[in-house]
Amino acid sequence: MAEGMTERTVSVEVQQAHRRSVRIWQAVFTLVLVGFIALLAARLIQTNRSEHRASGQAPPFTFTTFEGETIALEDLRGKGVVLNFWASWCAPCREEAPLLEAMWRREKDNGIVFIGLDYLDQEPAAKAYLAEFNITYPNGPDLQSAAARRYGIKGVPETFFIDPDGVIQELVVGPIVNQAQMEALLDKIRPRSPSE
Amino acid sequence: MAQMDAASSSSEVSGAQTGATPNSVTPNEVNEVAKELWCPLCNGVRLDACELKACEQMRDMIAEQLAEGWDKEQIKNYFIEQYGPQVLGAPPLEGFNWLAWILPFVALAGGGVFLWRTVRRMVTSRPREAAITMDGASPSVADEYSRRLEEELKRYG
Structure with missing residues (x-):
């Protein structure tokens, strides 16, 4: 009888240990699952946020032109900035290239700076494109699409009009081929004259 | 508007070429490198199989680099520097x-x-x-x- 009682006690202990083990495994599994879902959710939120086009204060960036000059957006405060994302493989970019260059030549002494950021492109092709359209305003590669991500562009061309306080006033998705439209956009980012 | 897929429609664009593939480099040699890279404008398309103008330019660049004596790792590193680690198609072993x-x-x-x-x-x-x-x-x-x-x-x- 005593032996039976001992066996019974051992059996109960084995069952309790088994139940404990199951509970521990359940807890571990639940924790891993919840953690994984939380990480996925965090990543999703982060991705959604980065996919929105920039608005309000223009995200700062620095780039090096094809000629080797380093330019930071922050250094251009006080001037209107036309920031154009383009690529040599982009057909619509070619439609707006002559107008952008013409407006740059006209406005460069009026406190407006044009900047071209070359998106997912190859330098030889990009340089050939710049030469073809005789583009003289600062252009450089957007390495690793750093600026493109910050500005949340969805394609090229996209052009941001940034006022002298560094605030994005307008965004044009697609080529700008109408001079009147371009002039109206530039009027929104012109530096104020001292008398104003 | 040229969205990301507009790169395909620009295949008829004539200018902005990187030049002819160097004679000393065969398409197979280019594809040997290109198959380890991914189109930065598409989802899940390998560079050797991509028909976009942008990818064609990338393959031209690979041909030029091979002709100059670059090895596969140097070329891959160049594209990582240009386009980011996404061009490898796999996340690099860092951070998240x-x-x-x-x-x-x-x-x-x-x-x-x-x-x-x-x-x-x-x-x-x-x-x-x-x-x-x-x-x-x-x-x-x-x-x-x-x-x-x-x-x-x-x-x-």
């Missing part, structure tokens, strides 16, 4: 990306341990249950068993 590499193995190991324990429990619990029943150790069945055994012993003992 470690999870993408580690998690499948952790899940596999965890699943393996769980399976092993479950199978072991299934295999060992049956004989034990049988033994327990015989010894009268299973509380409900065993109590009844003991009681009846005692009765029988008293009756015939």
Whole structure:
């Protein structure tokens, strides 16, 4: 009888240990699952946020032109900035290239700076494109699409009009081929004259 | 508007070429490198199979680099510098990306341990249950068993 009682006690202990083990495994599994879902959710939120086009204060960036000059957006405060994302493989970019260059030549002494950021492109092709359209305003590669991500562009061309306080006033998705439209956009980012 | 897919429609664009593929480099040699890179404008398309103008330019660049004596790693590093690690098609082993590499193995190991324990429990619990029943150790069945055994012993003992 005593032996039976001992066996019974051992059996109960084995069952309790088994139940404990199951509970521990359940807890571990639940924790891993919840953690994984939380990480996925965090990543999703982060991705959604980065996919929105920039608005309000223009995200700062620095780039090096094809000629080797380093330019930071922050250094251009006080001037209107036309920031154009383009690529040599982009057909619509070619439609707006002559107008952008013409407006740059006209406005460069009026406190407006044009900047071209070359998106997912190859330098030889990009340089050939710049030469073809005789583009003289600062252009450089957007390495690793750093600026493109910050500005949340969805394609090229996209052009941001940034006022002298560094605030994005307008965004044009697609080529700008109408001079009147371009002039109206530039009027929104012109530096104020001292008398104003 | 040239969205990302507009790169395909620009294939008829004539200018902005990187020049002809150097004669000394064969398309197979270019594709040998290109197949380890991914189109930065598409989803899940390898560079050697991509027909976009942008990818064509990338392959031209690979040909030029091969002609200049660059090896595969140097070329891959160049494209990482230009386009970011996404061009490799796999996340680099750093920061948050470690999870993408580690998690499948952790899940596999965890699943393996769980399976092993479950199978072991299934295999060992049956004989034990049988033994327990015989010894009268299973509380409900065993109590009844003991009681009846005692009765029988008293009756015939």
